[in-house]
Amino acid sequence: MENIITEEKSRIQRQFHWLNERGCRLQVRERGGENFIDTITAELTVTRIAPHFDASGKIIRTDFWLLWKELGYQEGFNYSHTIKVVNISVDDTLTAQSGGSEINAWLIVELTDDLDRIYNLEMIEPVSEPAHAKQWEAWLAFRKNNRDLFQRIDSEILAEHIKIAEDWQ
Known part of the structure; x- marks a missing residue:
C-alpha cells in the first residue's frame, strides 16, 4: 500500500511540471463568483494524497493536499497555502520528461x-503575458541569489504544511 501511495503522489506531482518550471498564474474564486486571488505561484507541491479505490482495488480517483506558495512567500507564512483538491479538470497539456518517463x-x-x-x-506564456514572464x-x-535563505524557509514551510495536511479533517 505504501508503494501505491508513493507512486500516485509522485504521478500527481509530475503533472505540475510545466507550472513549476515556467511559472504559473493562479486565480481563485468561489463557484459562480469573481476571482478573489490573482497571483503567480512560486511552487506547487503535493503534500498528501487520499486515493479512492473500486471494489477490485483499482484507484478510481485521488484527493490530494496541495501546498501552493505565492511569489514573495519569504515575507511570511501568509503567502503559503494548503488546499484539499477533490476535483480536477484539465484543459491543456504538453509532453515533458519527468521522473524518468514521458508525461502529459x-x-x-x-x-x-x-x-x-x-x-x-x-x-505563464511569455509571448502573451510578458509582464508575468518578467x-x-x-x-x-532572486531565489537563486538567496539560495541559503530559501533552503531554510522552504524546509520550515514544507514541514508546517505537511502537518496541516496530515491534521486535515
Missing part, C-alpha cells in the same frame, strides 16, 4: 477544493 504535464488546469472553491492554474524571471534570479 498540465498547462491549464482547474482544481476544486473541499470548500467548492475553484483554482484556475495556467502556465516577474517570474526576476523571481528565479
Whole structure:
C-alpha cells in the first residue's frame, strides 16, 4: 500500500511540471463568483494524497493536499497555502520528461477544493503575458541569489504544511 501511495503522489506531482518550471498564474474564486486571488505561484507541491479505490482495488480517483506558495512567500507564512483538491479538470497539456518517463504535464488546469472553491492554474506564456514572464524571471534570479535563505524557509514551510495536511479533517 505504501508503494501505491508513493507512486500516485509522485504521478500527481509530475503533472505540475510545466507550472513549476515556467511559472504559473493562479486565480481563485468561489463557484459562480469573481476571482478573489490573482497571483503567480512560486511552487506547487503535493503534500498528501487520499486515493479512492473500486471494489477490485483499482484507484478510481485521488484527493490530494496541495501546498501552493505565492511569489514573495519569504515575507511570511501568509503567502503559503494548503488546499484539499477533490476535483480536477484539465484543459491543456504538453509532453515533458519527468521522473524518468514521458508525461502529459498540465498547462491549464482547474482544481476544486473541499470548500467548492475553484483554482484556475495556467502556465505563464511569455509571448502573451510578458509582464508575468518578467516577474517570474526576476523571481528565479532572486531565489537563486538567496539560495541559503530559501533552503531554510522552504524546509520550515514544507514541514508546517505537511502537518496541516496530515491534521486535515
